[in-house]
Amino acid sequence: MSSAVVTALEHLREGCFQRSLCLIVAATSIASGLEVGYEHYKGSYSNPVMYTPVVLSGALAAAGLSGMLSRLAARTLLRWVSVITLVDGVIGFFFHVRGIARKPGGWGLPVTNIVMGPPIFAPLLFGTSAYLGLMASYLRREEDLDRPAQHLTEWFEPQSSDWRMNLRHGRFQKHLSAVTVLWAFFSGVEALYSHYKTNFRYKAQWTPVLLTPLLMAAGVGAMKSRRIANTALPAVAALALADGAAGFCYHARGIVRRPGGIKKPLYNILYGPPVFAPLLFAACGFLGLVASLLRREKK
Template sequence: MSFILTTALERSANRSLPEPLSGAVTTALEHLRKGCFQRSLCLVVSATSVASGLEVGYEHYKGSYSNPVMYTPVALSAALAGAGLLGFFSGVAARTLLRWISVITLADGIIGFFFHIRGVARKPGGWKLPVTNIVMGPPIFAPLLFGTSAYLGLMASYLRREEDLHSVAGRVHNAISEFAPGKADWRTNLRYGRFQKHLSSVTVLWAFFSGFEALYSHYKANFRYKAQWSPVLLTPLVMAAGIGAVKSRRIANTALPAASALALADGAIGFYYHVRGITRRPGGVKKPLYNTLYGPPVFAPLLFAACGFLGLMASLLRREKK
């Protein structure tokens, strides 16, 4: 019998934790496994949208908003944060408003990726000097990473509400879903928490994007601190675990959560170091706006942590129906 992470966590919680806490842990794991965590993910979407909106807002401010399209991610991040909050209170808002704003935000990230590529190409030497112009030009994968919260919002729009898990209709639908023959479409898989392989694939892509961003961002700082190598070294580990998780349930329940937990912790530690870097600039906290603008990108490590979050979520979900 193959190792299942959620089953192992439930047994560990029942053995080691007092009753109220162990019950909460097992209930949360069941919600994740059955795809009934729409409200919770809506709150995550709202919080991540605020962080990514602030990050892109001050990065584009440094670019003087020279192109009107630079305002779009700032506006969309606010809209997505609001839609996430509405989705927490209303299932209708989650299935409609949150879904469409997420789609528009994802499209905006793809368009922004094109503009960043064009910005690199327009620098002196263009793509004939790829290393120099990628390092000194606009952060090439940042617009795609901006779509992280939008991707989570789109995912949340297809999930079920937490209260649906133990409702009569929810139990009937669960039984039908479990025993229905044939291959389910992606919407059904997502609705019932069966998208482990898909989310593992997304983790691989996001790890590559955020790892590349960390590489050239820290390269510009000449890797002054040894800790700056950590996201660069963890990136191939997370990518390998994600690729393995697509092919193997055992890897998805063992190597992927381990690598993802390291990435999540590394992103949190990196956030602390970036905040510390800002406070150590001349003027420190007395000049918060100036030092945030021209210090290390304060929320960038959280984008790497988001890869760990995606990987951990994938490890707790069920496999797609074949």
């Protein structure tokens, strides 16, 4: 194993990867912002609240970049923008539930109206980047790993189980495994009814649906067993990450194959397969991989 990989793993295990995670937050928030932007464009922004995730995704991307450059920005700006974005995702979830209830038949026709109505879990998945941003705001910087003062602080610190202390020192494996389970469920349901709309035309459309329960089971097992967290979880999470990346390529290909192809990019992106949706499933795999590399919480 190369020294660079060993160093990266050590940073992860010690909770010293704030800069790296801030950069990931910025990139994922841009992708999710573009996704929600054109989905709400289809709805003609009929409700002013539909603008909030678009604005917040830009704010979160800027906060992520600021956090990468500044420790203070990571602990203040990124933290509060992440909290506001998470709250916005919860509010959006209730608006989507209400939108389904207002369709003809309401919840009396649950399958039809969930499939044809607003994507019920999409606002919660939008919060993935915000959750990572909140987590990043409590981590330590990469350069803190080699500071003698940091080692002395950890040596003399009380054996505290406070969640903030656990985050700062990379001890949140069970917590992140639980988050992986939750987000995998949301993403898997979204993939299920999105692909159901096209009658599972391609066999590859079954893969995220089949991988979802496997990833959830591995996440639950990782919460209870260190061995599962170090074996089954990274294996299934890597498959989910690869499947999401492959799904992104399939969706991009689907857009290119529409009438007009790349000559009508905006129209075909709007009405073709959601190009960034598979990356949300890949993000679940990413969470699982990170969880497998962390240390377990102090009891």
